[in-house]
Amino acid sequence: MIKMAQAGYIKHLYETENKSKSEIARITGLNYRTVSKYAEKSDWNAEKLPNVEPSAYPSLGKYIPTINKWLEDDRKVPRKQRHTAKRIFIRLCEEEGYTGCYSSIKRYVKKKKYLMNQGVSAGCLPLAHPLGYGQGDFGEFIYYDDNGDQKKAYSLTISFPYSNKAYIQVFPSQNQECLLTGMRRIFEHIGGVPVRIRFDNMTTAVAQVLEGHERVLADGFMRFMLHYRFEADFCNPASGNEKGNVENKVGYGRRNALVPVPTIKSFDEFNEQLWDWCEKDAQREHYQKKVSIQSLWEEEQAELLALPEVPYDVFRYEALKVSKTGFAAIETNRYGLSPELHGEIIQAKIFCDKIEFYHDHSMIASYRRSYGKNEELMDWTQYVRTLCRKPGAAEYTRFFESMPDPWQLYLKETKGKDRRDALSLLSEMIDDGNADITADILTLSQENGRTDTDSIRQAYYALVKDRKPPEPLALLSDVPKLHYSPDLSAYDDLTGGAEND
Structure with missing residues (x-):
């Protein structure tokens, strides 16, 4: 040409x-x-791609199905581990006895990959619901917490239209951390990743809706998508019908898995129970194909992408300034840190269920993540060091009642230097990482009738710091034995010796 x-x-x-x-x-x-x-040419339209059927490659004919299978399987693995034309040539020679030339394989692989990338498969039309394609959406529901209070939560559903199977995980919010954590859990549970997933234009995934199907994706969602190698499609605005399967599944799950209104004491424990419900539900017959959903799912599961070697750690960082009273604000809630950090910039590592706070690359506090409004979360251990400078204010602080009961009573009974010394010892135990046994140490000392600070410190050192006895001294085998018999008669001359006997 x-x-x-x-x-x-x-x-x-x-x-x-x-x-x-x-x-x-x-x-x-x-x-x-x-x-x-x-x-003499009159038709200058672009030439069509040559057919990839065996008739176009006579020397390659019987090897075409093997090559096609290898290339189709490559869709499930990372790009770095996919077959090149050279690798296919070597495998065909070694495993199938191929004796043809490399150039034929190279031409066929190039054209086949092109057609695969166009979504065209030789001999069939594109499926309405391709194998391994999913849809995702959140749905709202109510539940009772462990106090019996009614709360609102959200169920994340990932459905697979071909088999009609779906998986559900519930969260207290539909923020990005909950979305990505739920998707990761579902991927790990099913042992693979959907090839494509269709969503609506949720703000946790889409930062900006452009003209047509163009979208600017949120950074966290884009990073997650690249990590798990799936493609994402998004519906037209106000067109939830474009992902009708998952819309139906959200309602179906709410009417069946979440009725009667559940009591959720732990989202993690409840989500573990939901796996069993999802697997049991898949035993029913498909509404159209008249075979079990599970049998169709097993066919579909084989088309999922492989999981990455390293799981994705779902969190985001946020830089915060500590207030004068030692609080850092996230959304509408305030988390208590040490007042000694007031004015400092700290880093918050925000997960779906907890928040870790770091200063100078060291973790200084960890709290459960609050999804309430204007809540104030405090950890009394954060304030003891500051309280050592103002011991008289102990009973008047907002965190005093969250301290262990024995220490509340003890501090109320002490004043002045005794209280300062007690707070200093309490701060020492916290710095040693033993905040969870401070009440036991004080109770032990009181049971032995000693409540002064030195006695409490002695009990602490005996139980924690001096718990391990010293190892016996290991002597060398050739240490000489000394036979020493002193003559004490010289002392008799000094003391009167026998005369005083």
Whole structure:
């Protein structure tokens, strides 16, 4: 095949300068048949791709199904571990006894990959619900917490329209951390990743809706998508019908898995129970195909992408300034840190269920993540060091009642230097990482009738710091034995010796 500029030159010589084909062949140095082809050509539409059927590759014919299977399986693994044309050639030679040339394989693989990327498969039309394609959405429901209070929560559903199977996980919010954590849990539970997932234009995934189907994705969602290698499609605005399968599944799950209104004491424990419900539900018959949903799912599961070697850690960082009273605000809630950090910039590592606070690359506090409004979460251990400088204010602080009961009573009974010394010891135990046994130490000392600070400290050191007895000294085997018999008669001259006996 010649270049388009050469073809244009041939056409110009033939049509405009009235050169004969023989003259054009001499001028261009091309074969007469090539000149004739382009001189008389009238249809200049782009040439169609050659067929990839075996008839186009006679020496490769019987190996085509094997090559197709390898290339189709490659969709499920990372790109770095997919077959190249060279690797296919080597495997065919070693495993299938192929004796043809490499160039035939190279041409076929190139065309086959092109057709695969266009979503076209030889011999069949694209499926309405392709294998391994999913849809995702949140649904709202109510539940009772462990105090019997009614709360609102959200169920994340990932459905697979081909088999009609779906998986549900519930969260106290539908923020990005909950979305990505739920997707990761579902991926890990099913042992693979959907090839494509369709969503609506949720703000946790889409930062900006552009013209047509163009979207600017949120950074966290884009990073998650790249990590798990799936593609994402998004519905047109106000067109939830474009993901009708998951819309139906959200309602179905709410009417069946969440009725009667559940009591949720732990979202993690409740989500574990939901796996069993999802698997049991898949035993029913498919509404249209008249076979079990589970049997269709097993067919579909084989088309999922492989999980990455390293799981994705779902969190986001946020830089915060600590207030004068030692609080850091996230959304509408305030989390108590040490007042000694007031004015400092700290980093919050925000997960779906907890928040870790870091200062100078060290973790200084960890709290459950609050989804309430204007809540104030405090950890009394954060304030003891500051309280050592103002011991008289202990009973008047907002965190005092969250301290262990024995320490509340003890501090109320002490004043002045005794209280300061007690708070200093309490701060020492907290710094040692033993905040959980401070009440036990104080109770032990009181049971032995000693409540002064030194006695409490002695009890702490005996139980924690001096718990391990010293190892016996290991002596060398060749240490000499000394036989020493001193003569004490010299002392008799000094003391009167026998005269005083």
